[in-house]
Every structure is written in structure tokens, then in C-alpha cells.
Amino acid sequence: EDKVVQSPLSLVVHEGDTVTLNCSYEVTNFRSLLWYKQEKKAPTFLFMLTSSGIEKKSGRLSSILDKKELSSILNITATQTGDSAIYLCAVPETSGSRLTFGEGTQLTVNP
């Protein structure tokens, strides 16, 4: 069974800090890894990383895939209170029909 583990489970920082969120995975046949941001509603897609695209960047957010270590990190620089959310990491299972999610990292950014 595919497995996704995220750390830390929660993180409290001050505005302006840089944070690194971790995701490790065990899948039978790796295809891609996805990051989502969940506030009080639907998870919002952030990035997809694949073997051919191991680094993605969008504004203050960036993500790197380490296939050797079976892990990924999500970096947020110059954090803002609006970054407060649960960040979810997910991998599609072999046939691609389902996403297996980690438990998420609850990020709180204080002013």
C-alpha cells in the first residue's frame, strides 16, 4: 500500500520567516508527486513534480523532488499570514486512479 508521510505536523512561525515542509513517500511505481494548500475549504493545487520536472517555483513557493531519497520539500520564503493553511502532499497510486495523501502540515504564520 502506498504511503505518504509529512513533517512536521504543525509549524508556527512569524511573518518574514522561511519555512521548509517535508514529504516522504513509498509507492510501488512512482509517477508524480503533488502539493496542495488547504485553507478552510477545498485543497488548492500548487505543484506537480515528475521525473522530468523535479523543481518547480511560483513566487515565494518552490518545491524540489528528490527521487533518490523518495522525498520532496516545499519551501516558502518571506512568509505572510495568508500562507497559514494545511499543506498536503499526495502521490497517485500505480494505476493513477487515486491520490494517497499525507496527514498534512498545519502552518501558522503570526504577524
Place this chain on the structure above:
Amino acid sequence: NAGVMQNPRHLVRRRGQEARLRCSPMKGHSHVYWYRQLPEEGLKFMVYLQKENIIDESGMPKERFSAEFPKEGPSILRIQQVVRGDSAAYFCASSPPGPTYYNEQFFGPGTRLTVL
């Protein structure tokens, strides 16, 4: 292009009643997924459907739960004889045609089911 739509957003049922949750995928999307998020837990896959076909229902409880995605109209997740343990947020996601492992899934706002 409207996103994934779900209704109702909030649903309250008494034990033993039926709950029907609706999901309209994004325009052009042919794959629909249902996930459940219990309080203080992560998202758990329930079922994956394409038009008129259930592709994978391995995450769905064998009893009381059913799902459909008819040729016309939204996908429906149906829970019969609800119990308090069914209280959760139910999210629907959709993705475009093609290999699903290279397509991101877009999520709807969810239906928060409360069973009294």
C-alpha cells in the same frame, strides 16, 4: 471556466436518514473522485468514476455507501442510514481525460455532513 461544484455545502441529517451529495466536475473533465476527510485526519480516497462507470471503489465502505456518475448530470455520492461516524467533509475532485497520474486533480469546496 467554473471550477468543481458541490452541493449542498452543508448537510445535516439525523441518524438513519439518507444523505445525497452532488458533484459537477470542471468543464471538459471526465474523471471524478470522491474523498472523505474526517475531523483531524487527512483526505482518504473513496471512489473513482468516469461517465456511467465505477472504475475503483476500493476506498468506499461496502455497506450503505454508493456512487454514480450518469451520462447526464452530476456525480452523486449516496449514504444510506447515516450514523454519527459518517460526519465528515466530503470532497469531490475532477481531472481531464488522459493518464491520471500526470493530471492534477482539482477539488470542489466540499460538503460538510453532520449527523445528529
